[in-house]
Amino acid sequence: MAESPTIFALSSAPGRAGIAVVRVSGERAGFVVDALAPPRPKDRVAALRRIRDPQSAEVLDEALVLFFAAPRTETGEDMAELHLHGGPSIVKAVLGVLGRQAGCRLAEPGEFARRAFQNGKLDLAQVEGLADLIEAETEAQRHQALAQMRGALSELYEGWRRALLEASALTEAAIDFSDEGDVAADAMERARTIVGKLEGEIAAHLDDGNRGEILRDGFRVVLAGPPNAGKSSLLNALARRDAAIVSEEAGTTRDVIEVRLDLDGLPVIVSDTAGIREPRGAVEKEGIRRTLAHARDADLVLWLSEATAPLVPPPPEVSGRGDTFFLPLASKIDISGAVADGRLGVSAKTGAGLPELVAAIAQRARERVGDLSAPAITRARYRERFMECMNSVHEYMNGPADQYELRAEDLRRATQAIGRITGRVDVEDVLGEIFGRFCIGK
Ligand SMILES: Nc1nc2c(ncn2[C@@H]2O[C@H](COP(=O)(O)OP(=O)(O)OP(=O)(O)O)[C@@H](O)[C@H]2O)c(=O)[nH]1
Ligand SMILES: [K+]
Ligand SMILES: [Mg+2]
Numbered sequence: 001m002a003e004s005p006t007i008f009a010l011s012s013a014p015g016r017a018g019i020a021v022v023r024v025s026g027e028r029a030g031f032v033v034d035a036l037a038p039p040r041p042k043d044r045v046a047a048l049r050r051i052r053d054p055q056s057a058e059v060l061d062e063a064l065v066l067f068f069a070a071p072r073t074e075t076g077e078d079m080a081e082l083h084l085h086g087g088p089s090i091v092k093a094v095l096g097v098l099g100r101q102a103g104c105r106l107a108e109p110g111e112f113a114r115r116a117f118q119n120g121k122l123d124l125a126q127v128e129g130l131a132d133l134i135e136a137e138t139e140a141q142r143h144q145a146l147a148q149m150r151g152a153l154s155e156l157y158e159g160w161r162r163a164l165l166e167a168s169a170l171t172e173a174a175i176d177f178s179d180e181g182d183v184a185a186d187a188m189e190r191a192r193t194i195v196g197k198l199e200g201e202i203a204a205h206l207d208d209g210n211r212g213e214i215l216r217d218g219f220r221v222v223l224a225g226p227p228n229a230g231k232s233s234l235l236n237a238l239a240r241r242d243a244a245i246v247s248e249e250a251g252t253t254r255d256v257i258e259v260r261l262d263l264d265g266l267p268v269i270v271s272d273t274a275g276i277r278e279p280r281g282a283v284e285k286e287g288i289r290r291t292l293a294h295a296r297d298a299d300l301v302l303w304l305s306e307a308t309a310p311l312v313p314p315p316p317e318v319s320g321r322g323d324t325f326f327l328p329l330a331s332k333i334d335i336s337g338a339v340a341d342g343r344l345g346v347s348a349k350t351g352a353g354l355p356e357l358v359a360a361i362a363q364r365a366r367e368r369v370g371d372l373s374a375p376a377i378t379r380a381r382y383r384e385r386f387m388e389c390m391n392s393v394h395e396y397m398n399g400p401a402d403q404y405e406l407r408a409e410d411l412r413r414a415t416q417a418i419g420r421i422t423g424r425v426d427v428e429d430v431l432g433e434i435f436g437r438f439c440i441g442k
Helices: 029-036 088-099 111-118 124-135 139-149 152-176 181-206 211-217 231-239 282-297 354-369 380-398 404-422 428-435
Strands: 006-010 019-025 047-052 059-068 079-085 104-106 219-224 257-263 266-272 300-306 326-331
Touching: 006 029, 006 088, 006 111, 019 029, 019 088, 019 111, 029 059, 029 079, 029 088, 059 088, 079 088, 088 104, 111 124, 124 139, 124 152, 124 404, 139 152, 139 211, 139 266, 152 181, 152 404, 181 380, 181 404, 211 266, 211 354, 219 231, 219 282, 219 354, 231 257, 231 266, 231 300, 231 326, 231 354, 257 354, 266 354, 300 354, 326 354, 380 404
Parallel strands: 006 104, 219 266, 219 300, 300 326
Antiparallel strands: 006 019, 019 079, 047 059, 059 079, 257 266
16 A cells, blocks of 8 residues: 655644644654654654754754654654744745655645544544534533543444444344244344333433534524614623614614624524514515524524513514523613513613623523533534434334344444444545544644
8 A cells, every 4th residue: 555645734823923833644754853853852752953954954943843653643643743933934934845855745624633533543523522622612612522522422322333233133143043933032122122222312312402512503592673672782782892783773783693602601692683573675674584584593582672662572483482492671771760571671771681681691501501511412413313323223113023134224224323423334425524624734
């Protein structure tokens, strides 16, 4: 087999910085250090070295250099790190010299993680945990991503896959002993017990109120209500900046405007929307359509109307999904004073009621996300595979038990569906999609 190219990339953020870390991975990583920064440091020991262009002998920088021998490395290959001074021209020069070394080329996005996967260092669910960890903005997101990267989901899913393999072995035994009716029936009965237990566990995992995905992607709050209720003013007060245009003219907001907040470590996305009324013109009509579409998908709709006006009844898109998704608010209580009709009163102008509102949103988000330590589905990709798995499991449980071959096929499909999540089976098709979303150097 031809030697796979040695890859390199800037792994720290681009731009001016105190330090820039360039990583190298592959069979030639050690030779690269020998050529650019001799002598090669001892395995896993940092050493200060001059970085030179081996052709011109020009000194490019003085840097900390590390060499890590395979296989105890992140990618499973030989790796080197150059901790350069973080000037863009130094980084550019060093990357240029690396590109001229035999067998070396710039890494593609996600290629370090891809090699870690291919060398069995991480499975796919762990790789996706790593991607989430890099993206994490809040504490709870970081916890969830770190647990996933360290294998919390992988262990759970592998356990289920092993149980399915055990049931498969029993079903195969039934096929082998099909002319000994008792033995075959007994094996099928034991397999059925295993699959029945699994069915319950996966059903519970699927029926999680999307809490893992909400934590990963954010709890979606939509501000809606009649025009001029003060929605944009409230958004700005929550975001503590002028994110949306405010004016006394009804129908100011047309496009949906989103701000991301960190409430108690939970990611919350608040959207300001167009006021709902009989639209005047095509643009406002489209704005209202967008408001209603967002309200239907929201985890919580804040229905805002002025404190002095009685509660305007919300459209069914807003109220139809029940109280869990709906919180009525009374705005501008600096003018009217408190309200007595059960609405939570707020003033964007004075800030009155905002701490209570923030607490109420955080409370709802916490309820939806639930126990943060229990592993939850974090991606639609996993949910889809589990639905496939469950279809086959249902076939298995409900199909005639004495049709052993058909039941064995059900289990094969169920096992394969779970295997696709962690990358145990034919995964080439999903690899590009997953690793391509990483940035270069990861
Ligand atoms: N006194 C007082 N005035 C407010 C408050 N919030 C908003 N207003 C005023 O009410 C008017 C409408 O505010 P917006 O925030 O634009 O209302 P909106 O609901 O976004 O309006 P549309 O986008 O047109 O639907 C503006 O003149 C604001 O200054 C408040 O808490 N107190
Ligand atoms: K307005
Ligand atoms: Mg507005």
